[in-house]
Amino acid sequence: MAKVSAVKYPSWSKLPIGGVWKEGSSDRYETVKNPYNGEALAEIKLANKQDIDEAYKKAKEAQAKWAKVSAYEKAALLEKVAEIINERREEIVTLLVEESGSSQVKANVEVDASIGDAREAAKYPFQMEGTIHPSIIPGKENRIYRNPIGVIGAITPWNWPFYLTIRVLAPAIATGNAIVLKADSQTPITGGLLLAKIFEDAGLPEGLINVIVADIAEIGDAMVEHPIPRVISFTGSTAAGQKIGALAGQHLKKAALELGGNNVFIVLDDADVDQAVSAAVFGKFFHQGQICISANRILVDRKVYPQFVEKFKEATAKVKVGNPAEDGNNIGPLINERQVERIVKLIEQSISEGAKVEIKGEVNGQLMSPFVLSEVTNDMAVAQNEIFGPVAAIIPVDSEQEAIEIANSSNFGLSGAVFSGSLERGIEVAHAIETGMIHVNDQTVNVEPTMPFGGEKLSGLGRYCGEAALEEFTTVKWMSIQREPRQFPFS
Incomplete structure (x- = not known):
């Protein structure tokens, strides 16, 4: 792609590689x-394999x-990072709105979640503990050390770029690691460059955070196949995650994968x-539905189905669509035209399969107002695919x-929600759902810094946040100490 003449943020044109902010090669x-x-x-000169090699070394x-x-x-340092994020909230929110199409509400939620993860990560250095254990061998002491x-x-996505990046950066740095991050080229500022600068301003030594913005067609699998990284963290589509997981396995690297979802409400x-209804409207349309834990299939008992559909339509009609920079607008643009085209095809296919249109949304460029489809069956396109857009499928x-x-029946198992007048009944149903996360009498979009975040089946491997992050970004070493001469059966 040719270089453009003018951009709004010319300062975000370089990449931090090896402690130096420079253009890619x-x-x-x-x-x-x-x-x-x-x-x-912004205009960024991309990185290539040479830059990736330098960054890892x-x-x-x-x-x-x-x-x-x-x-x-x-x-x-992690506490300082949290403090800087809070101080620079207005700047970060503006960049999230402009770069990722976030509403004001979503951008502020993302900042709050990021502060929470940074503060939680500040506890991790004190959890790099060693323990002493007895041995079956006389005069021996066993020790277990937790090490970086x-x-x-790390490869991070565009939909929650700031949060889904710090969710990896903060625990990785807190537990004594360094990181090479490939930020999504659609959101490289909030998805990497800005956080690298914040950590730098907090006092992080040079070279510990490196950010790559690159074209996959040029770098191929270099991020995963390079011999130096021992863990590959990926958040994104299941198809890409399967490939990355397979590559990591071939090279005996650990893979932490948070992938797609087909979440039930x-x-x-x-x-x-x-x-x-209130919870479903939020869980479906928050950030245009571009969240891996958005409500994808809304399953409603026929006894309350007509009432639910009618009230859902009324509530959806009040959701404001437009410029995400304006207060009060809840739905902004989809990230690119390809996403719009893909979602429109899913809607059209589902209608041809028998879905009833309750609200026919409008498409204006990358701006899509909500669609509501009723009488959906689980074999229809909108139920079989992760929609990732403002389309409600009510089954x-x-x-x-x-x-x-x-x-x-889905191959995915990321998040879910169950609503019941009886908490115990809701809990029992929640136990029966094969998923990594589920919420009773709440919607599907939840994240807390101390709670393990991740999925089952094709929704991923491993967990982020809380104590789970320690497991993903550290390893343990067994050291035995023979304090007195040991008697061997022969020698």
């Missing part, structure tokens, strides 16, 4: 655009020193319909058991 450029109005935000050098830094210094992995390779016959079910069977 590729001949290609990437223009970062506002998905709402097409404004050119410099990261390894820096990590050896960082691992020896005291827990108190690491913790103080070393260097982590179940409304049982005894549910408070008003509360269920009638005849019983609690049918809802469970439909929920578990």
Whole structure:
């Protein structure tokens, strides 16, 4: 791509590689655009395989020193990161709105979640504990030490770029690692460059965070196949995650994968319909539905189905669509035209399969107002695919058991929700759903810094956040100490 003449943020044109902010070595450029109005935000000269190699080698050098830094210094740095994010909230929110199409509400939620993860990560340096255990061998002492992995390779997405990047950066750095991050080329500022600068401003030594913005056609699998990283963290589509997981396995690297979802929102016959509708509208349309844990299939018992559909339509009609920079607008643009085209095809196919259109949304460029489809069956396109857009698919079910069977028929298992007038009944149904996360009398879009985040089946491997992050970004070493001469059967 040719270089453009003018951009809004010319300062975001370089990449932090090996402790130096510099242009990538590729001949290609990437223009970062506002998905709402097409404004050119930044122009970045892309990285190539040579840059990736340099980043990993410099990261390894820096990590050896960082691992020896005291827990108190690491913790103080993470607390400073949280403080800087809070101080720069307005700037970060503006960039999220402009670069990712986030509404004001979504951008602020993303900042809050990021602060929470940074503060939680500040605890991790004090959890790099060693333990002493007895031995079956006389005069021996066994010790177990928790150590950094070393260097982590991370690939992050565009939909929650700031949060889904710090969710990896913060625990990786807190536990003594270095990182090479490939930010999505659609959101490289909020998805990598800005956070690298924030960590730098907080006092992080050079070379520990490296950011790559590159064209996959040019770099291929270099991020995963390079010999230095021992963990590959990926958040994105299941198809890409399967490939990355296979490559990591071939090279005996650990893969932490948070992938797609086909999340159910179940409304049982005894549910408070008003509360269920309120939660479903938020869980479906928050950030245009471009969230891996959005409600994808809304399963409603036939006894309350007509009432639910009517109230859902009324609530959806009040959701405001437009420029995400304006207060009050809940739905902004989809990230690119390909996504719009894909979603429109899913809608058209489902209508041809028999879905009833309750609300026919409008498409204006990358701006899509909500579509509501009723009488959907689980074999229709909108039920079989992760929509990732403002399209509600409402499926009638005849019983609690049918809802469970439909929920578990999917190859995905990321998030879910169950609404019931009886908490115990809701909990029992939630236990029956094959998923990594599920919420009773709440919607599907939840994240907390201390709670394990991840999925089952094709929704991924491993968990992020809380104590789970320690497991993903550290390793353990068994050391035995023979304190007195040992008697061997022969020698």
